Amino acid sequence: MLQNKIYLNFSIEIFKIFLVVLFGLSLIALTVRAVNFLDLIVDNGYSVSIYFQYSLLNLLGISVKFIPLSFLISLSIFVFKHLQDNEFVILWTSGVEKISLVKIFVFSSLIISSIYFLFSIFLTPLALNKSRTILNENNFNSFLPTVKTQKFSDSFKGFTFFVEKKINNQIENIFIHDAGNNLQNLSPDINETSHNTILAKNGVINLKKILLNNGQIISSKKNNESEIINFDQLIINLNTLNTMTIKKPKIQETSTSELMSCLMSSKDNTSFCNKSFKKEIISTLNRRIVIPFYIPIIALICAMSLIKSKRLYLNKYCNFLYCFIMLIFTELAIKYTGINNLVLYIFIILPIFLFFLLYIFLNYKFSRELKHE
Numbered sequence: 001m002l003q004n005k006i007y008l009n010f011s012i013e014i015f016k017i018f019l020v021v022l023f024g025l026s027l028i029a030l031t032v033r034a035v036n037f038l039d040l041i042v043d044n045g046y047s048v049s050i051y052f053q054y055s056l057l058n059l060l061g062i063s064v065k066f067i068p069l070s071f072l073i074s075l076s077i078f079v080f081k082h083l084q085d086n087e088f089v090i091l092w093t094s095g096v097e098k099i100s101l102v103k104i105f106v107f108s109s110l111i112i113s114s115i116y117f118l119f120s121i122f123l124t125p126l127a128l129n130k131s132r133t134i135l136n137e138n139n140f141n142s143f144l145p146t147v148k149t150q151k152f153s154d155s156f157k158g159f160t161f162f163v164e165k166k167i168n169n170q171i172e173n174i175f176i177h178d179a180g181n182n183l184q185n186l187s188p189d190i191n192e193t194s195h196n197t198i199l200a201k202n203g204v205i206n207l208k209k210i211l212l213n214n215g216q217i218i219s220s221k222k223n224n225e226s227e228i229i230n231f232d233q234l235i236i237n238l239n240t241l242n243t244m245t246i247k248k249p250k251i252q253e254t255s256t257s258e259l260m261s262c263l264m265s266s267k268d269n270t271s272f273c274n275k276s277f278k279k280e281i282i283s284t285l286n287r288r289i290v291i292p293f294y295i296p297i298i299a300l301i302c303a304m305s306l307i308k309s310k311r312l313y314l315n316k317y318c319n320f321l322y323c324f325i326m327l328i329f330t331e332l333a334i335k336y337t338g339i340n341n342l343v344l345y346i347f348i349i350l351p352i353f354l355f356f357l358l359y360i361f362l363n364y365k366f367s368r369e370l371k372h373e
Contacts, residue, residue: 006091007104010078014108017074025070026063030055033062044155044243045140057131061252064119068295068330071112072323075105075302080316083305098366102303102359109299113292120288121256128253135243143238144169144205156241174200174212176236195220200234210236251277251284259285279338286337286347293351294330298323300358307365 034055040046046054082088092098140146146155153161158181164173176198200215217229251259259281262273301323305316312318330347337344 006096007100010101010104011108014074014078014105015111017077018070018112021073021077022063022066022070025066026059029062029066030059033058040135042145045142045144045146046135046138046243047141050134050138050141053134054131057127057134060119060124060127064116064124067112067116067119068291068298068327071109071295072298072302072320072327075108075299076316076320076323079302079305083316088306098306098369099363101306102300102362105299105303106296106359109296113295116292116295117289120292125253125255129249129255132249132253139239140208140241140243142205142207143210143241144207147171147205156243159241169205170202171205172202174198174203174215176200198234198236208238208241210238212236251280256285256288282338282344283334286334286344290348290351291330291334293355294326297326297351297354297358300355300362301326303362304358307362308369309365 037051037055037058040051040054041048088101091101140156146153147161147163147166149163149166151162158179160175160177160179162175163171165171176196178196178198197218197220198212198215199218200212202214203210203212212234213232215231215234217231217234219227219229263278263281263285265273301319304314304319307314333343333347337347
């Protein structure tokens with residue numbers, strides 16, 4: 001009964017450290033990514049609320065990648081702390097077998113693996129897809145943040161903008177080139193496609209509208225003819241502009257069921273499901289499904305620190321290094337699983353092989369220690 005309580009306390013302690021480490025690493029990564037996401041406001045004119053929604057939904061995509069590393073750090077901290085305080089020695093002298101503690105590590109790793117499965121297969125693709133949907137359903141909120149002085153801005157499809165000077169929402173010496181037919185209503189013949197160039201002395205930006213003063217519209221037609229219209233005042237509505245943000249969901253934003261359906265499908269002539277894309281699907285599915293099987297290996301390698309030995313290769317710091325090298329290997333190998341069958345088979349079989357090999361090795365070492373006591 002007392003042993004069960006000790007095991008429960010150990011498990012809770014490991015999970016507490018794991019959650020703290022995972023939250024800390026995710027927060028650091030999110031802070032760095034959030035700086036990059038500021039382009040949504042600065043370059044694409046999205047509102048602050050859209051920016052925060054997009055950033056928070058991407059947190060799930062960031063956090064799941066840190067789960068194996070967080071478990072390694074949390075389990076290493078747990079083992080180092082109790083070895084340093086000699087708390088494990090008290091357990092061994094009271095009759096607790098080392099293999100029982102290994103089973104706690106493995107049990108904890110299986111729960112962490114289940115969490116990884118839940119997020120990587122279901123929640124993360126759903127959240128990332130939702131973040132992409134938010135960008136697709138919401139157009140830019142204001143044109144003003146995208147305007148930069150003395151610099152050409154091409155944040156919108158087929159629309160280039162340049163101003164020499166900007167004070168608050170007032171702009172001077174404006175150049176606008178519309179190659180995407182966004183301002184078709186400004187052409188003399190609205191039924192004919194043309195490129196419009198607008199020059200203006202000054203103007204005022206109000207959300208999605210621009211009031212221009214003292215300028216001209218130059219419309220270039222397909223037959224190389226040009227028409228020039230002078231104006232004293234012109235209001236341009238920019239509602240039709242589309243940002244350069246990617247509208248189509250990326251592979252990490254696609255649901256696991258869709259990826260599986262594409263992989264199992266014999267048809268590969270569609271724009272979404274083709275032969276080259278299937279190679280990327282294999283790597284993505286391996287990240288979502290196979291990587292969690294490497295987490296119990298971390299538990300067993302960390303458990304090697306419990307072995308009573310003076311050999312350097314069984315040192316607790318070396319064991320941490322082994323785990324870290326294994327995580328690097330998984331990140332490097334996973335990229336080649338879609339293009340090399342040998343790497344794919346090794347990547348899938350290796351965690352199963354290592355699990356039984358390490359468990360047998362630990363059981364053997366602990367049995368020998370009991371015989372020599």
